[in-house]
Every structure is written in structure tokens, then in C-alpha cells.
Amino acid sequence: MPEAPAMIVAGRYRLVHRIAAGGMGEIFLAVQDGPQGFQKLVALKRILPGVATDRNTVQHFLDEAQLTSRLSHRNIAQVFDFGQDREGYFAAMEYVQGPTMASLLDRLAERHQRLAPALALDIAAQVADALAYAWEVRGPDGAPSRVVHRDISPQNIMVSVSGDVKLIDFGVAKSAQQLHATIGSSIKGKLAYMSPEQGSGDPIDTRSDLFCLGVVLCEMLTGVHPFARNDLLQIMQAARSEPPKLPSAIDASLAFIDSALLKMLAKDPRERFQDGHEAHEALQALRPKAPASPLRLGALVSECFGQELDALVSKDRR
Known part of the structure; x- marks a missing residue:
């Protein structure tokens, strides 16, 4: 899968690698950078450029972000942030270090x-x-x-x-x-x-x-x-x-x-x-x-996917 270009989203999210893409959106592993060396890994989801101006696609993305932001449960991946920059809307979500x-x-x-x-x-x-x-x-x-x-x-x-x-x-x-x-x-x-x-x-x-x-x-x-x-x-x-x-x-x-x-x-x-x-x-x-x-x-996931996951996360230190 191609790597994401070096890019900063909304002045605070540094894209590291594209980890998934579908018909309407793509998800990146990203690092949220803050003061005093603060860093947090997040999954950053945004609309694909080719459909970013489609009204139905945008509304679908907005509905998902609004609904998910209200859900706070240990077994639901959380949405931390939602915003818009010159590339369009984005949602910063909990990064789950593991497979589907x-x-x-x-x-x-x-x-x-x-x-x-x-x-x-x-x-x-x-x-x-x-x-x-x-x-x-x-x-x-x-x-x-x-x-x-x-x-x-x-x-x-x-x-x-x-x-x-x-x-x-x-x-x-x-x-x-x-x-x-x-x-x-x-x-x-x-x-x-x-x-x-x-x-x-x-x-x-x-x-x-x-x-x-x-x-x-x-x-x-x-x-x-x-x-x-x-x-x-x-x-x-x-x-x-x-x-x-x-x-x-x-x-x-x-x-x-x-x-x-x-x-x-x-x-x-x-x-x-x-x-x-x-x-x-x-x-x-x-x-x-x-x-x-x-x-x-956790041990089973590590045994099956540990090396791949470690390699993905290590990209943020390069």
C-alpha cells in the first residue's frame, strides 16, 4: 500500500502512513504533535479528494462523525476530534494497534x-x-x-x-x-x-x-x-x-x-x-x-501480527 505524502493536517496531525482506503474515504496513521514534545498516535480519516465535493458523501461523513463523537464506550473506537482544513473534512479517531x-x-x-x-x-x-x-x-x-x-x-x-x-x-x-x-x-x-x-x-x-x-x-x-x-x-x-x-x-x-x-x-x-x-x-x-x-x-494478536504492527508504528519515528 502506498505511503502517505508528508503532510500536516489542521496544523497538528502529521500523517505517517495510509493504512486503509475505500470508495469514499481513507484512513492514515497520524501523530498528533503538541507542546513540550507531546505526541499521540491517532487514526485520521478523511474523504478521498475525488469525492470531497460530492454533497451526499460529505453529509455521510458528517453524520458518521457526529454520531460516533457521542459514543464513549470501552468497546467502541473513539472519535477525538473533527474539523476541516483546505483539503476538506477530517476526523481523528482512536488508533487500534491490531487487525480486524x-x-x-x-x-x-x-x-x-x-x-x-x-x-x-x-x-x-x-x-x-x-x-x-x-x-x-x-x-x-x-x-x-x-x-x-x-x-x-x-x-x-x-x-x-x-x-x-x-x-x-x-x-x-x-x-x-x-x-x-x-x-x-x-x-x-x-x-x-x-x-x-x-x-x-x-x-x-x-x-x-x-x-x-x-x-x-x-x-x-x-x-x-x-x-x-x-x-x-x-x-x-x-x-x-x-x-x-x-x-x-x-x-x-x-x-x-x-x-x-x-x-x-x-x-x-x-x-x-x-x-x-x-x-x-x-x-x-x-x-x-x-x-x-x-x-x-493480546498475546495471540502479537504472535500473528506483531512484526507488521511494530513496523507500521515505527514509521512515525523516522
Whole structure:
């Protein structure tokens, strides 16, 4: 991936290296420089120059920054700063020194390994807690924001060398008020991880996110999507009408998790856990039944990605 040009953003963020890019935005590892040698690593997100004047793209970026700035939870990557310079809008976010869950699962698969069940349950429980918080956090008017992430997937869960679990990318998230205003609009999120109601374009709430988390948990436990089919359309159809392939079908020792996953993956939202708190408690209750992990999460991340992450961070000292 090409390195970022030497550049100072808003007089205080020194870009070090581009670490991700998508259709609308790019993210840089950056150093926030301050008085008396103060330095802080941040992830700086900005709109790609080619779409920086597109009204819808800019509004999408502004909505994400405004929504995420209100969320303060240990399992949600924080937004520290938001501003505008001559290149356009930017957001300075918490830098998570680690990979996405998708990258970690890929790396483990390359080694013919799977994530330890204890770690998978811990990670899913922490994401459920973050979803509970996002659903209940109060907005400026004092009312619950009722935020629905709408894109829970392995690509949007990060794990760090410190053992932290962070939910990222609220770019398609909506509050209850925004959801009400956009019913009937285009479907947002990754098709393979959508709940039946989201894939059908029906109204959704936090229970939709919990369905998606159930899909992710299955993949963390077995490396297999519970509705795996030949293409995305078939996956979406299976999620709506067919039973999931549970972990015990692949590994009988995981049967103790099946009942919780059946509840998370229920077709009818009324049959699922009704909020993140319920899911968190259920997953935590299963934790003592799981064999102890040979490595803590942070140690596993370091073993799999330590050299790459150290090389990336060392660039800020050059």
C-alpha cells in the first residue's frame, strides 16, 4: 500500500502512513504533535479528494462523525476530534494497534488454526455490550439514541495487541430518528451478514445487529458462515428461510453454545435476545464452560501480527 505524502493536517496531525482506503474515504496513521514534545498516535480519516465535493458523501461523513463523537464506550473506537482544513473534512479517531477480526481469522486459517472458543465468546460478549450501550445512550435531548450499527461483520471488529476489542465504522449506523426518516431507502451493510429483516428492507432495531453478531460468532468459532452458500443472494435467502449450520455440526465440543446461537439467529426478531444486555449476559454465562485459551487475546494478536504492527508504528519515528 502506498505511503502517505508528508503532510500536516489542521496544523497538528502529521500523517505517517495510509493504512486503509475505500470508495469514499481513507484512513492514515497520524501523530498528533503538541507542546513540550507531546505526541499521540491517532487514526485520521478523511474523504478521498475525488469525492470531497460530492454533497451526499460529505453529509455521510458528517453524520458518521457526529454520531460516533457521542459514543464513549470501552468497546467502541473513539472519535477525538473533527474539523476541516483546505483539503476538506477530517476526523481523528482512536488508533487500534491490531487487525480486524476478518484479518485475524484469515491469518489463523492460513495456519490451520481456529480462534479458541473462550476468546470468541469474550469478543462477542464485548461487542454485545457495545451494542447495548449504543442502543441506550442518550442524545442531546435526553432521549435514548437507539443507534443501530447496521454493519456488524468481522471487518468492523478490531482486536489489539493489548487485548482490546473495538467496534468500528459507524458509517452506515442510524439513530432511531434517522431510521424513521430513511425507511424504504437503499439497504446498507454487508449482504452476507444481514439479518432477514435488514435484507428485506424492513424496519430494524438492535435485534438486527444481534443477528449479525451471531453470524460473526459462528465464524469465529468454526471459520464457517452459518448460512454458507454459493453466492450472496443464496446466503441472504438462507438467512431468511433455512436453519443455520451450528458450531456443533463442525465440532461436537461446541454444542454448549448452540442454544445461544439459535436465539441470536432466530428468523423472528421477537425470538432473539431483545437487547445487547441479554446477549452479553448469555454469552458471559457460557464462558466458564469453554476450555481455557492457550493464549490471551493480546498475546495471540502479537504472535500473528506483531512484526507488521511494530513496523507500521515505527514509521512515525523516522
